Amino acid sequence: MVSLNLIALISGALLVSAGPLVRKNEDCDTSNAGIDLPANQTALVAPATAPLFILLGVGIQNYTCSGTTFASIGAVASLFDISCLYPEEFATVQTTAFNIWENAHPDAPATAIGGRVGAPNLDGFHYFVTSPSGTGISPKWDFTSEKFAGNANAFVLGAKTGDILAPTDHATNIDWLQLTAVQGELASGIFRVDTVGGQPPTSCVAGDAPISVKYTSKYYLY
Numbered sequence: 100m101v102s103l104n105l106i107a108l109i110s111g112a113l114l115v116s117a118g119p120l121v122r123k124n125e126d127c128d129t130s131n132a133g134i135d136l137p138a139n140q141t142a143l144v145a146p147a148t149a150p151l152f153i154l155l156g157v158g159i160q161n162y163t164c165s166g167t168t169f170a171s172i173g174a175v176a177s178l179f180d181i182s183c184l185y186p187e188e189f190a191t192v193q194t195t196a197f198n199i200w201e202n203a204h205p206d207a208p209a210t211a212i213g214g215r216v217g218a219p220n221l222d223g224f225h226y227f228v229t230s231p232s233g234t235g236i237s238p239k240w241d242f243t244s245e246k247f248a249g250n251a252n253a254f255v256l257g258a259k260t261g262d263i264l265a266p267t268d269h270a271t272n273i274d275w276l277q278l279t280a281v282q283g284e285l286a287s288g289i290f291r292v293d294t295v296g297g298q299p300p301t302s303c304v305a306g307d308a309p310i311s312v313k314y315t316s317k318y319y320l321y
Contacts, residue, residue, distance in 0.1 A: 127183035129153055134290055134319050136275075142261040143277045143290065151286055152320040153185070154178040154240075155192055155218055156225055157200055157209045160273060160297040160314050164307040169299035172309065173227030173236050178318065179213030180220040180246075192216050197295040197315040222246040225318070228256070231281060238278065240320065242285055255320065256282035257289045265294050273297035273314060286320035293317040 130149045137143075158176025162169035184192055196216045200209065213219055223242035230237040239256050247253035257278030265272035273296070278289040297314030 126152070126180060127185065129182045129185070132182065132185045132189070134292065136292070137263070137266050140263050142263050143275060143292075144261070145290075146288065146321045148321060150319045150321050152180070152222065152318075153182050154222060154318040154320070155181045155196055155213060155216070156291075156314075156316045156318050157196055157212045158225065158314065159209075159311040160299070161309060161311050162299040163309045164303035164305060166305065167302050169303050169310065174225065174238070174297075174314075175209075176225040176314075177209040177213065178222050178225055178240065178242075179218040180222050181218045181317070184217055188217055192218065193293045193295050193315045193317055197313070200313055200315060201296070220246075223253075231256070237281070238289075239283075240285060240289065240318065252284040254283040255280045255285040255287075255289065269298075270301075271296060271298050273316070288321040290319040290321075291316050292319065 129151075132150065132153055134145045134150065136145050156176040156178055158174060160174045161172045163172050181189065181192055188195075196212050199215050200212050203212070210221055213221060223240065223245045225238065225240050227236040228239050237256050237258065239254055242253040243249075243251055258281045259276055260279050261277035263275050265275060272294045275294060276291040280287045280289070294316040295314060297312050299310060299312055
């Protein structure tokens with residue numbers, strides 16, 4: 100398990116002021132890197148346009164014991180640009196990264212994993228914040244401290260619009276998701292696909308401590 104305090108490692112970097120857009124690194128061409136979704140479902144609908152960003156997420160899913168089962172309380176992940184891995188290493192990068200992440204030293208940061216799979220460019224972070232309604236939490240993809248450092252609008256806050264079980268080993272791998280932007284200028288839509296890991300144990304006992312479960316996935320931002 101990984102400490103829930105990992106979010107503290109990135110929180111200080113996220114307090115940035117608005118400023119001119121400055122790219123940290125150039126992306127590779129993503130015009131042919133369309134998202135690959137299962138054919139036997141309608142909950143996730145691939146856009147007709149090319150993605151703006153294709154990212155490898157490396158991090159943790161956080162859970163608390165609610166009754167006799169674990170309930171999600173958000174996630175924290177580092178986001179790496181994998182556009183330049185297309186097409187050779189692209190299909191399996193999430194699995195390769197997960198194997199490294201799963202076997203890493205407990206104190207090893209997620210930010211170190213990208214470079215070990217040929218994706219050294221850290222674009223930003225994924226984490227959860229209080230929802231705009233003031234109730235519950237919402238997922239956020241934030242490039243304000245890395246790729247677009249100084250641009251306070253380089254983020255997207257998402258609301259889930261589609262959800263399917265992972266096509267393979269869904270007892271271990273978290274769901275695939277489609278989300279629509281509700282705040283921010285980074286993207287208008289987000290997909291989480293090709294997930295590896297992240298699922299909690301099937302049961303817990305009231306009073307059990309919160310847990311963190313390692314995962315990797317691809318994130319497509321449109």
